[in-house]
Each structure stands twice: as structure tokens, then as C-alpha cells.
Amino acid sequence: MTLRRSEELTAIDKAFRQTYHSELLPQLKRMEFVRIILFFIFTVWSLGTIAYAGLALWACLNSPDTTLLHYLSVAAIVCSIFVAYRLLEFVLNLILKKKMLNSILKPFKTFKANKIFDIPSSQLKESKIVEKHVFKINPERIEGVYKGVEIKFNTALLFDIERRYSAGKSRTKISNVFSGYIVEMDMNKQFSGHTILESCLYHTDESFFDFLKDDYYEMNEVELEDPEFKKHFTQIKSTDQVEARYLLTPTVMEKLKELDMTLGRLLMLSDLRLSFLDKKILLVMKVRNVNNLLRLCVLNKPLYKQDKEICMFKDTLLEILEIVDELELDEKVGTY
């Protein structure tokens, strides 16, 4: 099932195809030498590594003192080929995005790559749908207006720092707690409460002693009539039961179900979370594989033959814009 596309989005899609042939393709052809250089580095690295690993394996097989650790070291050397591939592909994507992102975004009119704006961690924490984190990295920040609705689009990597003390020594462990997309949208309705939807059984800072916190009793489970919706969004909580139902009308529930399916399939998401607070909607989409996070190209294929990858990037943005149409965020209603 796919969401129906509005005329505006169809026009953007058409304009993108034109831009691809007139602007992007020539640029990709010009940038091909970068990919060739990086692929050459990868090939040299791989051959060198394979030769070194082969020699090490040969030494292991002929030595009487060989232990399992030696074999594991050889395996680690071989694995470095994959690491190198991912790293070089990441570098290629980085260069490509720096040079071409604004050209790719051209059909989206007001949308621009913007390094300045930020969705602050305090706001993410307030939404209650984002993992507890100490610092975040936003490789891509895209900002624009669609049908009068301001949209901020981020790719985000969130990290938490854990300190452990054992035997008088302190150890610091940095772990990646979230990789995905964070989208902030304006809403035409001002909400007094806070409603959250989660497609997984995720909760920030959930612990047995949560009932001691002041805000524990503020958010209550919202029991909705649609059992199918409950399958998509396992956690629906709100500080205002009436407002949650005002927001989640049967029509909106149907649209959110479709959205969950479409985005989940397109972006390979592990879960989708939404927060409705004040005049903002925050969409948090966690991806299964961090390598798929707004990837523009792969390393082992000529750039000018990678239209699928770039179209995927465009489709991701179009899906985000489709949310505005589907939830009718552009329609202003009388405020009471």
C-alpha cells in the first residue's frame, strides 16, 4: 500500500527527473574521478591486506606454537577490508553531499542543506521519544518550507557515555544509542497536552523506580478503538486523553498506519515514534542499518550509473513531505 501523492509532490518528482539529467548527471560524471581514486585506494588496501593475511595464515599453519588468537588476528586483518570499504564509501558520500546536496535539493524549492540549525537535545529529551544521550552528531541538516509548514530534517547519531568503576579504575564506554532520522514539523493546532506514539516497546530511561518521578503519572495509556492501529503503534500515551483522541481520529489513524508501512519499507526502519507537543510534531525514525542513512552512492559502481541511490534519497524527502499532506498540517483551523 502506498500513500497517494499530491500534485505538488508529483511536480517536485518530475522536476527532480529533469534536474537529474540536466544538472546532476554531468556533475556525477565530473565527480567520477574521486570515486575512481577512492576505489583504487580500496583495491590497493585489499590486495595488500589479502597478501599480508595469506602470509600470516601460512605462518600460523607452519608454526607449532599457533593458538586460536593467531587465527583470530588473521580474521581481523581480513575484516579490515570491509571496514576500509565502508570508510571509503562514507568519505565518498561526504564529498558528494558537500558538492551536490543543494543541487539535489533544487527541485524541492525552499529546501536547503543548512549547517546552522539544530534540534536541541533538551527538546529531544522533552519529547520523551528519544534515547537518553550525552552528545549527538547531525551529518545532514535540511531545512525548508512545504505548503507553509516549516520542516527541519536531520540525520542523527546519538551517543551515550557510560562510566564504570571497577577495582579502583574508571572505564568510559561510548555507545551509539540511536541512528536514524529526526524530523520536526510545525503543526496548525496548538496543543496543551503531550501525546506520544511508538511503534516499539521503547521508553526513555525506563526503570523500576519510575513511579517516584513527578511526571510518571502525567502520561497515561490511550486506549483506541482500532486494534490494527495498536499493532503498528504499541505505545500510545498522552497527558490529555481528549486531545489524544482529537488528534488521532480514525482517519489520522489510518494515515499513520500507512505511513508506518511506507516509511518502514522505504527507509528500512526498525521503529517509528511520534511526539505531538505545543505546535510541533517530532518524528523519530530509527534505522536498522546505519550505512543506509541518506546514502547517495556506493563505492563499487560508476557514479553516473547510480540513479537508484539518488532517487532513494529524493524519495525519502518526498515521503517526509507527504506527511504534511496526509496529516493535513497545512490546513489552518479556527482556534478556540
Place this chain on the structure above:
Amino acid sequence: MSMTMIIASGAALILVFWLYSTYVNVVKTKNKVDEAMASIDVQLKKRYDLMPNVLFLANKFMEHERSLIEDITKLRTSAIQLASGVQNIQDKINLDNEIQKKMKELFVSVENYPQLKSDNTMVQAMKTYADVEEHIAAARRFYNAAVRDLKNVVQIWPSSTFAASMGISGDIPYFEAASEVERAPINAQNYFN
């Protein structure tokens, strides 16, 4: 203390805890219905506060709908005079359905008055009214969910025993659509004859 005593006191503790949690659940469910009822009252008040603005404009332009406007005014007065709370819920539902029906009629009649239809204040009032109606619908859904939970608590053992001893009855109506006529599917052909 012997092992039997420990097991017996442990079992007694579990039993007390279970009974207490059942009691808490019954009270919570009952309170949820009251809360839902209160939220319906809040939303209905929004509607009653908005209605004079719509009626004032309608009265100014709609000469042939005077009786309808008067009916709505009377219904609004009766609805405001009705005390809030679960005891008057059936009257409230009936009045609400009646007001909703009459207001729909009024908004349909607006179509016959181009000057009124294009009046900015009226357009804004109608949009706001629609928004308030959505809030009322949401409050109704919350109320119906709360009533359903209460009915379950009152009918299913062991909570039913607690509910009976506390004098809690599940005999509260759902907030449903006005009549069978309104629920019936629309035949588009009727409008083209």
C-alpha cells in the same frame, strides 16, 4: 517461625495485595468515567459559548430560518441549565444530539444565503465550530472507552464484587449517534431528484 507460617503469611500478603489492586482498579475506572464526563462538559461548554456568535450572524441574515434559530436558542438554554454529572447523562446525550442536528440544518441553510456564506466572521465561526465538534467527538470517544472499561469491571469477577459492595453501577449509557436515520448509509441519488 516455621516454614508453614512463612508460606501462609506470604500467601496472605499476596492475597491482600491482589485484593487491594483490584479495589484500586475499580476506583480508578469509576473515576475515569467521571473524568470523561467532565471533559465532555468542558467541550460542550465550548460549543455553547460559540453558538451565540453563530446565531447572532444567522439571525441577521437568515430571515426564513427564524423558527430554527429560536429552536436552537431554546435547546442551548436547556442544555446550559442541565446540571453536569453522570446522573443527567441520558438527557445530555438527547439534548446534544438534538442541538447537533439543528446546527447541521442551520449550516446547510447558510448555503442559501450567499452574503452570509461569504462573510468572513461566519466562515471563521463555522470553521471553529467544526473544530469544537471534533473536540466533542474526541471527548465522546474517551467517555465511551471509560464506560466500556467500567462495564467490564462491573460485570467481571472479582472486580464485580467490589463494585457491587461500593454501589458502583455499570448502568451508564454510551454517547452514541442520534438516531438510526443518521447512522443509515447515504443514498446520493436522493439528492439529485
